[in-house]
Structure formats: structure tokens, C-alpha cells
Amino acid sequence: MTDAERFDAHVAAEGKVEPKDWMPDAYRKTLVRQISQHAHSEIIGMQPEGNWLTRAPSLRRKAILLAKVQDEAGHGLYLYAAAETLGTSRDQMVDDLIAGKAKYSSIFNYPTPTWADIGAIGWLVDGAAIMNQVPLCRCSYGPYARAMKRICKEESFHQRQGYDILVSLCRGSDRQKQMAQDALDRWWWPSLMMFGPNDDASPNSAQSMKWRIKRFSNDELRQRFVDATVPQAHFLGLRIPDDELRYDDTAGHWRFGEPDWEEFHRVLAGDGPMNAHRIEHRRRARDDGQWVLDAASAHAAKRRRPAA
Amino acid sequence: MQLWEVFVRARAGLHHQHVGSIHAVDAEMALGNARDVFTRRGEAASIWVVPSTAIVASDPADAAELFEPAMDKVYRHPTFYEVPDGVTNL
Numbered sequence: 001m002t003d004a005e006r007f008d009a010h011v012a013a014e015g016k017v018e019p020k021d022w023m024p025d026a027y028r029k030t031l032v033r034q035i036s037q038h039a040h041s042e043i044i045g046m047q048p049e050g051n052w053l054t055r056a057p058s059l060r061r062k063a064i065l066l067a068k069v070q071d072e073a074g075h076g077l078y079l080y081a082a083a084e085t086l087g088t089s090r091d092q093m094v095d096d097l098i099a100g101k102a103k104y105s106s107i108f109n110y111p112t113p114t115w116a117d118i119g120a121i122g123w124l125v126d127g128a129a130i131m132n133q134v135p136l137c138r139c140s141y142g143p144y145a146r147a148m149k150r151i152c153k154e155e156s157f158h159q160r161q162g163y164d165i166l167v168s169l170c171r172g173s174d175r176q177k178q179m180a181q182d183a184l185d186r187w188w189w190p191s192l193m194m195f196g197p198n199d200d201a202s203p204n205s206a207q208s209m210k211w212r213i214k215r216f217s218n219d220e221l222r223q224r225f226v227d228a229t230v231p232q233a234h235f236l237g238l239r240i241p242d243d244e245l246r247y248d249d250t251a252g253h254w255r256f257g258e259p260d261w262e263e264f265h266r267v268l269a270g271d272g273p274m275n276a277h278r279i280e281h282r283r284r285a286r287d288d289g290q291w292v293l294d295a296a297s298a299h300a301a302k303r304r305r306p307a308a
Numbered sequence: 309m310q311l312w313e314v315f316v317r318a319r320a321g322l323h324h325q326h327v328g329s330i331h332a333v334d335a336e337m338a339l340g341n342a343r344d345v346f347t348r349r350g351e352a353a354s355i356w357v358v359p360s361t362a363i364v365a366s367d368p369a370d371a372a373e374l375f376e377p378a379m380d381k382v383y384r385h386p387t388f389y390e391v392p393d394g395v396t397n398l
């Protein structure tokens with residue numbers, strides 16, 4: 001048996017892989033790409049919500065949102081650390097992001113014009129993230145799986161706080177309810193796109209499944225998300241912005257229309273409403289924060305030197 | 309910045325357990341970052357931070373040599389021994 005054959009058999013039998021174990025180069029590369037994209041998404045994802053931190057409608061909402069955004073920073077750090085175990089430094093990954101060489105979830109390139117968007121993000125975006133992330137807790141790569149377990153434990157509060165915002169708005173005035181509906185209209189389709197292209201347009205999926213990185217196909221997860229979410233929208237008294245949406249009694253599934261894949265690819269390629277802003281903001285955070293790191297490093301160096 | 313491994317004791321009476329890694333310039337910053345990153349929900353009664361370079365690890369290639377000799381020493385486990393019928397408290 002070659003190393004590659006032994007490796008394939010090991011992961012096929014649900015064996016786990018740890019950083020110092022032998023692994024195929026393509027496995028390492030796939031994981032670095034996926035984990036770093038995932039980390040970037042957590043970090044860039046702080047921006048649309050951070051936009052409302054100072055304007056949350058009450059102190060309670062503000063404290064909750066702050067805790068949520070802080071969690072996302074933590075998620076980014078767990079994931080960068082997991083990716084670093086594969087031999088790529090965090091600085092390198094961040095530089096690639098800022099240079100526009102790395103991708104992150106297209107969803108974070110949409111703006112958050114109203115408070116209701118914060119509700120929609122928690123409910124739909126974190127909801128879709130949970131669907132994607134729960135199976136990753138069983139990923140063959142140990143450090144990624146462990147990071148995902150920690151993340152999933154923290155995510156469910158994110159989804160609930162978002163839904164809670166929308167429950168309040170939908171129980172409020174007509175204008176507040178309209179705000180909630182508008183936010184759902186804005187976020188519904190981009191949320192469905194979070195699961196990635198249709199299965200027949202997702203060429204790397206089969207290999208990832210063989211390596212036990214991925215467990216379910218994009219379309220399977222998207223269907224699960226729709227089935228879980230439609231009744232929640234109905235409870236709020238909101239309308240899902242999809243004329244093709246109907247319940248298939250025999251299959252027991254909600255049938256839905258096709259997302260605008262052209263928009264998906266356009267936003268992913270950099271041409272969404274907020275792409276340039278998101279990257280520029282991240283660049284500014286890195287550059288403007290550099291003096292803090294420099295000062296801390298200088299201080300540490302000085303303390304390491306014995307007094308003359 | 310240096311890489312640090314973080315170990316957390318959930319409460320007195322338990323071992324410290326490895327929970328992940330963080331970056332920091334010195335021990336003080338490492339403790340602060342570990343607290344912020346890994347204990348936002350009361351997960352800890354105590355934290356250890358250790359420079360990753362201070363950890364000496366066994367090589368996965370040596371795993372067989374190191375750990376397989378223990379596999380055939382089943383007599384180290386109490387279940388190896390047959391307790392005669394009627395004997396109790398053993």
C-alpha cells in the first residue's frame with residue numbers, strides 16, 4: 001500500500017488526522033483553503049453587525065450584540081489557529097485576504113441598512129452557518145473538527161438572538177413589521193447562496209466527501225435549511241420572497257426557486273455592494289493596529305533583557 | 309508574535325486540558341488573550357499558557373514502537389483474570 005492509499009483507507013474508516021501525521025498535499029491544500037476562508041468569513045462577518053453596535057435600540061440589545069460579535073472574533077481565531085497547524089501562518093492568511101487573493105463567504109458583502117438586518121443575519125446567516133458547520137464537527141482533520149465543536153456550541157445563541165429581534169419587530173407597529181419583511185427580502189436569497197453552487201456545479205465536493213471533510217452535499221444542506229426556516233418565517237407572519245415556494249406533501253419538503261447564481265458569482269468575484277469596503281476596513285484595522293503590536297513587542301523584548 | 313498552547317481547568321479537582329492556541333508577545337499577553345478567547349462562558353477556574361516551542365512531542369512515525377508493546381500485555385487489566393465463582397470483593 002502507498003502512503004496515499006493508507007491515508008484514504010484511514011479516513012474512509014472514520015480515522016482522524018492530526019497535524020504531524022502524513023497527509024496528501026492536496027488534502028493539506030484543500031484544508032488550508034477551506035479553513036482560512038472560513039476564518040476570514042468569521043472576521044469579515046463582524047463588520048455588517050459591528051455597524052449597529054453603537055446604535056442598538058437598547059442597552060440589553062447592545063450587550064447581546066457585542067457578545068455575539070465578540071464570539072465571531074473568537075471563531076476566527078480558533079480557525080486561524082487550526083489552519084496554522086497545516087503550516088501556513090496567520091499573517092500570511094490575513095495578507096492574502098487583504099490582497100484580495102483569498103475568498104470569504106459572499107454573504108458578508110451585503111449592507112445592513114436597518115436594525116432588522118441584524119435580526120435577519122442572526123436568524124438566517126448564523127442559521128445557515130450552523131447547517132454547514134454541524135457536520136464539520138466530524139471532519140477528519142482533528143484541529144478543524146475541534147474548532148468547529150467549540151464554534152457550534154456558541155452559534156445557537158447567535159441564531160436565537162437574531163430571531164428574538166425579529167419576533168419583537170413583528171409584534172410591534174406596522175412599520176416595524178415592514179422593516180422585518182424588508183430585511184427578510186434582502187437576506188433570503190443570499191442566505192440560500194451560502195450553501196454554495198448546485199451539486200452538479202460543485203466539482204470539488206466529491207473529493208472532500210471522500211476525505212471526510214464534507215458530509216452532505218450543498219443542495220442537501222440548502223434543502224434542510226429551507227425546511228427548517230420556512231415555518232419560522234410563517235410564525236413571524238412574514239412572507240418568503242419566492243413565488244415558487246410550495247410544500248411538497250409527498251416528499252415532505254418545501255420546494256423553492258433557484259437563487260440567482262450569476263449574482264452569487266459576481267459577488268464572490270468581488271463585485272458585491274460592500275466588497276471593497278469590507279477589505280478596505282480590514283486593511284485599515286491591520287495597519288492602524290500595527291503600532292499596538294509593535295509597542296507590545298518592544299515592551300516584551302525590554303522585559304526579557306536583564307537590567308544593565 | 310509567539311505561538312502559545314492554552315490549557316484550561318474547568319474547576320478545581322479536574323486536570324488542565326488543552327483547548328487550543330493563541331498568539332502573544334509575552335506570558336502576560338498570552339494569559340489575557342487565552343482568557344478572552346477561551347473562557348467567555350465560565351469555562352475555566354484556571355488557565356495555563358505554554359510557549360508551543362516548549363512542548364516536546366513524540367513523533368507519529370514512532371507511534372508503533374512506543375505504544376504497541378502495551379497492546380499485548382492484557383494481563384495488566386483486571387478483566388484478564390477469571391474470578392472463581394463464589395469469590396466476592398475481589
Ligand SMILES: [Fe+2]
Binds near residue numbers: 071072151155
Ligand atoms: Fe461564527
Ligand SMILES: [Fe+2]
Binds near residue numbers: 072126129155158
Ligand atoms: Fe455566529
